[in-house]
Amino acid sequence: MIAGDDDAFxxxxxxxxxxxxxxxxxxxLxxxxxxxxxxxxxxxxxDHAGGAVADRPGLKTALEQARAGDTLxxxxxxxxxxxxxxxxxxxxALQDDGVGLKSLQEAIDTTSSGGQLIFHIFGALAEFERNLIRERTQAGLRAARARGRLGGRPKLLDARQRAHAVELYKSRQHTxxxxxxxxxxxxxxxxxxxEEFSDGP
Incomplete structure (x- = not known):
């Protein structure tokens, strides 16, 4: 995932x-x-913004300023x-541009082999999570079909469930x-x- 050329740094x-x-x-701050x-x-x-706000002018400027060899x-x-x-x-994206990423609290630095390894692990965990979601969705669909469930009165979903429904919709893997x-x-x-999550991530 983050395969690096150390010469870039x-x-x-x-x-x-x-x-x-x-x-x-x-x-x-x-x-x-x-x-x-x-x-x-x-x-x-x-930036002074909520985590769900996509438009971050400060971050955008920082990324524009960064050149190959720099570290964010x-x-x-x-x-x-x-x-x-x-x-x-x-x-x-930073790696593709030859820009490193360093986090002070987690002591992670992608300009080092150890930091790159950590992000490889992160990537594997993210893929694992996607596979779990896919498996749970398929299992739920099979259970719904077995019960002959065709909808019915809408139920109220909490914020996490609503976000999951939107994620399924955006993935375009299901009708x-x-x-x-x-x-x-x-x-x-x-x-x-x-529509509720259209202004979110």
């Missing part, structure tokens, strides 16, 4: 670029700023990615009818969930 002009983010306006500065970051970019530094991995899948995708059967909702309810 040997540029003597390499720069450490810091990125800090807080999820609400009442949180303070000072802790992250101080840690990034102490780590040697020459530039620090910031974050205080903690959850400052960079909204989920494991998102984090891995960002790490892979709308199948998703409604397994989740026990009607089409209109599913579409309302999709």
């Amino acid at each position: 040997l540029d003597t002009d390499a720069m450490l670029i810091g990125y800090a983010r807080v999820s609400t306006d009442d949180q303070n 000072d802790l992250q700023r101080d840690a990034l500065a102490a780590a040697g970051c020459e530039r620090i970019f910031e 530094v974050v205080w903690r991995l959850d400052r960079l990615g909204r989920s494991l899948k998102d984090l891995i995708a960002r790490a892979e 709308v009818k199948e998703i409604c059967q397994i989740m026990g909702i009607c089409r209109q309810t599913l579409y309302s969930y999709v």
